[in-house]
Structure formats: C-alpha cells, structure tokens
Amino acid sequence: MDLSELLEIAEQERQSQKALQIRCCVAAGCLSSNALAVKTGLEQAVTEAGLTDTVQVSGVGCMRLCCQGPLVQIDTSAELEHSEILYEKVAPDQVSAIVATLQSQTPANTPTTLQQGDLTQPFFTQQRTIVLENSGKIDPERIEAYIAAEGYQALYHTLYEMKPTDVINAITHSGLRGRGGGGYPTGLKWATVAKATAERKYVICNADEGDPGAFMDRSVLESDPHRVLEGMAIAAYAIGSTQGYIYVRAEYPLAISRLQIAIRQAQRLKLLGSQVFDSPFDFRIDIRIGAGAYVCGEETALMASIEGKRGVPSPRPPYPAERGLWGFPTLINNVETFANIAPIIRHGADWFASIGTEKSKGTKVFALAGKIRNTGLIEVPMGTSLRQIVEEMGGGVPDGGSAKAVQTGGPSGGCIPASAFDTPVDYESLTQLGSMMGSGGMIVMDQTTSMVDVAHYFMEFCRDESCGKCIPCRVGTMQLHQLLTKIREGQATDVDMELLKELCDMVKHTSLCGLGQSAPNPVLSTLRHFEDEYRTLIDKP
Incomplete structure (x- = not known):
C-alpha cells in the first residue's frame, strides 16, 4: 500500500456513492430502539x-441527538433539489413513507406521521466537530468509507515526511491535553516515553469508560474506529513502539466488534502490522477486554489487568512513561485523545491551537444527559459556557423546570450550581469550582433534585468500586457513605457534619490512587454550593 493506492481507494469510494444517501444511525443508542429493523426496512x-x-x-455511527433515535438522515446532491432532512424516532412501519418522499408521492395505507428534526437548532449549529467529524456520516464497518474521508493520509504523511521528533513537536505545539480527565499535556507525555531507553515500548488506548452517564468513548469507537487506530499508529511511530493495546470494557460489545473489524481491515491493506505503508515501521494492535471494574480506568490498575493480574493500582512513581506494562515504558491515552491526533497532523498544530482557550486548546466531547431536553453527544470548543450548553444546545429542562446544577467529571468531579453556569468549560475553570473536566460526562439536574441524594449516590458508587487495596479508600468511602445515609435519614448532628468534612479531607489526601483521591469531590462540591440542603436535614440539639 502506498499513497497512490490509498488515494485510488478514496476516489473509487467517492465515485461509487449514489446521488442520494439515506443514512440510518446504527450506534448502540439507536440500535436499542430497533434501528436495525429500520435500516433493513429502508433497504427493502x-x-x-x-x-x-x-x-x-x-x-x-452516532448522529448525536440520542434522545430522538432511531435517526435517519437524507442527503442529496443540489441538482435533485433536496436539502438535508433528518427524521426522528423512526419506526419500521414508516420507512415506506420516507422512501415515498423521495418520489414526491405517498403510497396507500402508509403512515405519513414522520417526525422531522430541525438541523438548524443550536444543538447542531453550535457544535464544532473534530473528533466527531465522521460520526453519523460514514459506515464504521467499511474502511473504504474512512479512507474516502481522508483517513490514513495523516499516518502516511507522518511515516514519510516527518521524523518522530517532528510529530511530538506538532502535538506539543497544538496544546492538546489528555481528554481522559487529568488534562496532562499530551506532547509532554509522548516526549517522556520517546526519551526512555528500553528494549520495547507500548501504546495503550484507555477505553475503560466507567463514569455513570458517560458514553463518549463508546460512541467514537462505534462510529469511527479507524480514527483511533490511526492516532495510535502515529503515536507509536513518535515514541518508537511496535505494539499497542486497546483496553475496552466488556459492556461495550458493539464497540469491540467494530474495533475487531477495523483492525482486520487495516491489517489487510497493510495499514497496520508489518511494514505499514511499505515502510520499515511495524505496529500491531490487540484488544484486551476488561470486566467492568471502575478502578481499571486508573493507569496502573489498567496495566495490571492487561498483564493478567488483579486490576489494582500501584504507587507512583515510577510512572507508566518510565516503567509501565511488563516493566517497559508505556504511553497511555484515552479514546478521545487519540481521535484528535490525525486531524492535528492533517490540518497543522496552529489550526488546532487556534481553537479553544489559552490553556485549554481544541474541542471537547460531552455526553449530555439528565434532566435536559436534548440528550446525546455534543462537541464544542473549549471555553464554551455551561449556560450555552445547558440552555441553548441542551434546550433547557423539560416541562417548564429549571436547571439546578450540572455534574461534570463523574464520580471524580463535582456539582456546579446554576449560578455559575456562565463559567467557561475548560480545565482550570471547572477545577476552581470544585469539579473537573473528567472524561466528558455532563449530567443536568433540575430543581427537584436533592443534592444530598446526589452525593450519597456517587459515594455509594465509589464505595462499591473501591479495589480495597488502601485503607483510606476502602474504609473511608464506607464511613462517608454511612454518614451521608445518616444525614439523609435526618439522624445526623452538627458533629456528624464536621466529621464528614474531616473524612473527605483525609480520604482525598491519603488514598493511593485517583479513585480514592477524587471520591470526596461530589460531597465537597455539594457542601460548598448546597450546604443549606445538608443543614435542613441536621437535627438541631
């Protein structure tokens, strides 16, 4: 495979496309609403x-407005005098009516109550797609569709026109930060692994997405798996690795299936495996399936699981970049981070750095869920305000309700009150409010939500997911949960409130890994912004 052959595949794919395209979402959300029957019906x-x-x-793949699935979109060329049309909540018995609209006629006994979506609403128009640019547009199970969308051109450019240091410098200059939660500079991490001297090095894609309400990584893998593979291959070339692993949880069977298909297709075209693009570069990717332990989202626990050991964290240092998988230097980034790599190489570091804020570059994908009209995936430039996301893109709270808070960062994050909705969404701003970016879960809560109940729920989650290796997390989360239960039941006193705060501080500063260190965050953030709700439940002496 060389560049001319790649471009020939792309051209053949474009030439084979028919004038009118009917695209049916077959990501997990729409499939759960019988989208497969809709697609089959459309074909018939x-x-x-x-x-x-x-x-x-x-x-x-995912068309993003998940609450309205199954989704069907019609795209036609301009000469046919059709524009893009989106149909929402399509039932199998409506497919004939959709096809009939293409002929400007409706057959007898065919339901005509088609629900047409509005592609001009803020949910769509205020997004800027980099990671999701192909989602909902290409067939995720056909490598030809990805190649036609400029797929694997960045990898070729990297192998034949850039040195490993050039790649690292480009990623560094772009300002890309890890999208897994911590926001560590991606270029700096790559440079550290590249400088390490070792017999072998590894690249790991962390797809162990475990936050309640988060489904960004799953959707990317289901919708555009080759983008992640290409990003991993570019990273491997930059750091000097020949072996990669994608660690994905077993609860994502569709993502696993499409990854397996994508890897086989890429190997067949010599885009993965030995002598990629007929170059001296070799890179193999294997999938490792996790059993669903939340703690395995932590880097050292994830590597232990890949090695076949119990997934529990280890003290750091040494860091994975120095001593990781099987004792060798290891680069670990999450799905969204790798999905940004090919666009940066294609369009340039300056292009990516021009998006977002001074310290938080590019875009961020969020899973918008909870008490909100428009639930689904959004991708917005860093610095977009919470108010714009919740009230404009999300459409606000349904049934005339009002938003009370937004939970960001999952169990590791915190609850941000409505009074702070003008805050820009970037790493530093969210941290100042007692929350964090996290991997991208964003849950909206309305005026009926008890923030004490929210803190209780997340503490129960952290308690259950604690690996038990260190005492502060194993015992501390249990005691915090007991105190929150006591408060909810109206049996607590002011002494219990003070003990709750002290325990949060202890667990946060003495736990071994990020799970325990961040477990108190939902409690601390609700205490900070909604302490009056706790006080109303405290028995006065």
Whole structure:
C-alpha cells in the first residue's frame, strides 16, 4: 500500500456513492430502539421502489441527538433539489413513507406521521466537530468509507515526511491535553516515553469508560474506529513502539466488534502490522477486554489487568512513561485523545491551537444527559459556557423546570450550581469550582433534585468500586457513605457534619490512587454550593 493506492481507494469510494444517501444511525443508542429493523426496512423499500440505481442506504455511527433515535438522515446532491432532512424516532412501519418522499408521492395505507428534526437548532449549529467529524456520516464497518474521508493520509504523511521528533513537536505545539480527565499535556507525555531507553515500548488506548452517564468513548469507537487506530499508529511511530493495546470494557460489545473489524481491515491493506505503508515501521494492535471494574480506568490498575493480574493500582512513581506494562515504558491515552491526533497532523498544530482557550486548546466531547431536553453527544470548543450548553444546545429542562446544577467529571468531579453556569468549560475553570473536566460526562439536574441524594449516590458508587487495596479508600468511602445515609435519614448532628468534612479531607489526601483521591469531590462540591440542603436535614440539639 502506498499513497497512490490509498488515494485510488478514496476516489473509487467517492465515485461509487449514489446521488442520494439515506443514512440510518446504527450506534448502540439507536440500535436499542430497533434501528436495525429500520435500516433493513429502508433497504427493502428502496429495492421495491426501483431506486437502487440512485439511492444508497447506509448504516452509520452516532448522529448525536440520542434522545430522538432511531435517526435517519437524507442527503442529496443540489441538482435533485433536496436539502438535508433528518427524521426522528423512526419506526419500521414508516420507512415506506420516507422512501415515498423521495418520489414526491405517498403510497396507500402508509403512515405519513414522520417526525422531522430541525438541523438548524443550536444543538447542531453550535457544535464544532473534530473528533466527531465522521460520526453519523460514514459506515464504521467499511474502511473504504474512512479512507474516502481522508483517513490514513495523516499516518502516511507522518511515516514519510516527518521524523518522530517532528510529530511530538506538532502535538506539543497544538496544546492538546489528555481528554481522559487529568488534562496532562499530551506532547509532554509522548516526549517522556520517546526519551526512555528500553528494549520495547507500548501504546495503550484507555477505553475503560466507567463514569455513570458517560458514553463518549463508546460512541467514537462505534462510529469511527479507524480514527483511533490511526492516532495510535502515529503515536507509536513518535515514541518508537511496535505494539499497542486497546483496553475496552466488556459492556461495550458493539464497540469491540467494530474495533475487531477495523483492525482486520487495516491489517489487510497493510495499514497496520508489518511494514505499514511499505515502510520499515511495524505496529500491531490487540484488544484486551476488561470486566467492568471502575478502578481499571486508573493507569496502573489498567496495566495490571492487561498483564493478567488483579486490576489494582500501584504507587507512583515510577510512572507508566518510565516503567509501565511488563516493566517497559508505556504511553497511555484515552479514546478521545487519540481521535484528535490525525486531524492535528492533517490540518497543522496552529489550526488546532487556534481553537479553544489559552490553556485549554481544541474541542471537547460531552455526553449530555439528565434532566435536559436534548440528550446525546455534543462537541464544542473549549471555553464554551455551561449556560450555552445547558440552555441553548441542551434546550433547557423539560416541562417548564429549571436547571439546578450540572455534574461534570463523574464520580471524580463535582456539582456546579446554576449560578455559575456562565463559567467557561475548560480545565482550570471547572477545577476552581470544585469539579473537573473528567472524561466528558455532563449530567443536568433540575430543581427537584436533592443534592444530598446526589452525593450519597456517587459515594455509594465509589464505595462499591473501591479495589480495597488502601485503607483510606476502602474504609473511608464506607464511613462517608454511612454518614451521608445518616444525614439523609435526618439522624445526623452538627458533629456528624464536621466529621464528614474531616473524612473527605483525609480520604482525598491519603488514598493511593485517583479513585480514592477524587471520591470526596461530589460531597465537597455539594457542601460548598448546597450546604443549606445538608443543614435542613441536621437535627438541631
């Protein structure tokens, strides 16, 4: 495989595309609403209508507005006098009506109550897609579709026109920070692993997405798996690795299946494996499936699980960049981080650095969920305000309610009150409010939500997910949960409130890993912004 062959595949794919495209979302959310039957029905209806020469039905990845699935979008060329049309909540018995609209006629006994979506609403127009640029547009199970969207061109450019140091400098200059939660500078991490001298090095993609309400990484893997593979290969070339692993939780069977298909396809075209693009560069990617332990999202626990050991964290230093998988230098980034790599190489570091804020560059993908009209995936430039996300893109709280708080960062994050919704979404601003970016979960809560109940729920989650290796987390989360239970039941006193705060401080500063260190955050943030709700439940002496 060389560049000319890659471009030929891309051109053939474009030439094979028919004038009118019917794209049906077949990501997990829509599949759960019977999208597969909708896609099959569309194919049959197109055949019966005699439109197979001009109409193409494709299964694509996430179209982002998950609450309205199954979603079907029609794209046509300008000369056919059609514009983009989005149909929402499509039922299998409506497919004939959709196909009939293409012929400007409606057959007898066909339901015509099609629900048409608004592609001009802020949910769509205020997004800026980099990670999700192909999601909902290409067939995730066809490598040709990815190649036609400029796929693997960045990898070729990297191998033949850049030195490893050039790649690292580009990622550093772009300002990309790790999208897994901590926001560590990606270029600096890559440079550290590249400088390490060792017999072998590893690249790991952390797809162990465990935050309640988070589904960003799952959607990327289901919708555009080759983008992650390409990003991993570029990283491997930059640091000098020949072996990569994708660690993905077993609860994501569709993502696993599409990753397996993508890896086989890339190997067949010599885009992975030995002599990638007929170059001296070798890189193999294997999948490792996790059993669903939240703690395995922590780097050292994840590596222990890959090694076949119990997934528990280890003290740091040494850091994985120095001594990681099987004792060798290891680069670990999450799905979204790797998904940003190819666009940066294609468009340049300056392009990426021009997006976002001074210290938080690029875009961020969020899973918008909870008491909000428009639930689904959004990708916005760093610095976008919470108010814009919740009230404009999210459409606000349904049924005339009002937003009370937003939980960001999952169990490791915190609750941000409505009074702070003008805060820009970036790493530093969220930290100042007692929360964090996290991997991208964003749960909206309305005026009926008890913030004490929220803190209790997340502490129960952290208690159950604690690996038990260190006493502060194992015992501390249990005691914090007991205190919160006592407060909820109206049996606590002011002494219990003070003990709650002291325990939070102890667990935060003495736990071994990030799970325990961040477990008190939901409690601390709700105490900070909603202490009056705790006080109303305290028995006065």
